[in-house]
Amino acid sequence: MADLHRVLVLAGGLSPEHExxxxxxxxxxxxxxRLDVEVQTADVDAALLGRLAADPPQAVFPVLHGAPGEDGVIREVLEISGVPYVGARPDACRAAFSKPIAKSLVAAEGVPVPRGVTLPKAAFRDLGARELVDRIAAALGLPLFVKPDQGGSAFGAAPAATAEELSNALVSSFAYGDTAMVEERIDGTEIAVGVVDTGDGPVALPPVEIVPDGGVYDYSARYTAGRTEFFAPARLDGAAAGAAMDAALTAHRALGLRDLSRTDMIVEPSGRVVFLEANVAPGMTETSLFPMALQAAGMDFGITCRELAHRALLRG
Known part of the structure; x- marks a missing residue:
């Protein structure tokens, strides 16, 4: 069995999630x-292809959030470069990165999803913004939640309790993409469930409960220490926790993901679990949910990263 000695970590990128x-x-x-693995780090720039050709690592660990890190582009480049890497293949990345597509694929497997519509910016220009906003509010009911159809870290995402707030939320969303999703706002316990596969098949980690101090888990609440209270494992009864873990595994498989993922969900007071979105490159910061879930499962973060990189090496 090949030993793992050298890993290239890709981080940065040109998306709003660079930091x-x-x-x-x-x-x-x-x-x-800390586990005696030689690690180099690199950003996605014009030097990357030459670097991969001149000094190929044993495995690449992409930790790139947003496009092109999660939309399949960098994974395609690694594929044609013949370099093994951690995480989902390009086609699966594309499916997960498009929130409407991911929602449809997961719903087809029986997991509940919010009611909603997905509309481009051009529709509001061509059909009349005020009339279309009123029609959406009447069809779906208020309150609603608006977010770009792609991207992460809650950029461009906002709740809307009135038609005026819906208009403002759409403007914010269109600053980060040309298409917006408008969904019914689901009340309940906000959770994230990680899935990891170090060689024996995908396993769901304990759900992590998210309680932001302002009620909305926006960018500041995600990455500012003290802005959000986390419970790992989540304060759910056994049945709800089990349903959430099953839903995360279903999403992981339905989207064709590999190695690791994180699924964001809401658990309603009734115990019904509602899928929101899936992430192929979960955050790994000190306030990120995937590492918290690993810790709650009794798994060491560094060892898990090494096992994932080793698994990629063996695939290569």
């Missing part, structure tokens, strides 16, 4: 170094 990606990559790199 988070850098912090995630730094944590992965430091954790691997």
């Amino acid at each position: 988070v990606s850098v912090r995630s990559g730094l944590r992965v790199a430091e954790s691997l170094r």
Whole structure:
């Protein structure tokens, strides 16, 4: 069996999530170094292809959030470069990165999803913004939640309790993409469930409960220490926790994901679990949910990262 000695961690990128990606990559790199793995770090730039050709690593650990880190582009580049890497293949990344597609695929497997609509910016220009906003509010009911159809870290995502707030939320969403999803706002316990596969098949980690101090888990609440209270494992009864873990595994498989993922969900007071979205490159910062879930499962973060990189090496 091949031994793992050298890993390249990709972090940074050009998306609005650059800073988070850098912090995630730094944590992965430091954790691997503590286990005597030689680690190099790199951003996605014009030097990357030459670097991969001149000094190919045994495995690449992409910790890139947003496009092109999660939309399949970098994974395609690694595929054609013949370099093994941690995480989902390009086609699965594309399916998960598009929230409407992911929602449809997961719903087809029987997991509840919010009612909603997905509309491009052009529709509001061509059909009349006020009329279309009123029609959406009447069809779905208020309150609603708006977010870009792609991307993460809650950029461009906002709740809307009135038609005016819905208009403002759409403007915010369109600042981060040309298409917006408008969904019914689901009340309940907000959770994230990680899935990890170090060689024996995907396993769901304990759900992590998210309680932001302002009620909305936005960018500041995600990455500012003290802004959000986390419970790992989540304060759910056994049946609800089990249903959430099953839903995360279903999403992981339905989207064709590999190695690791994180699924965001809401658990309603009735215990019904509602899928929100899936992430192929979960955050790895000190306030990120995937590492918290590993700790709750009794798994060491660094060892898990090493096992994932080793699994990629063996695939290569």
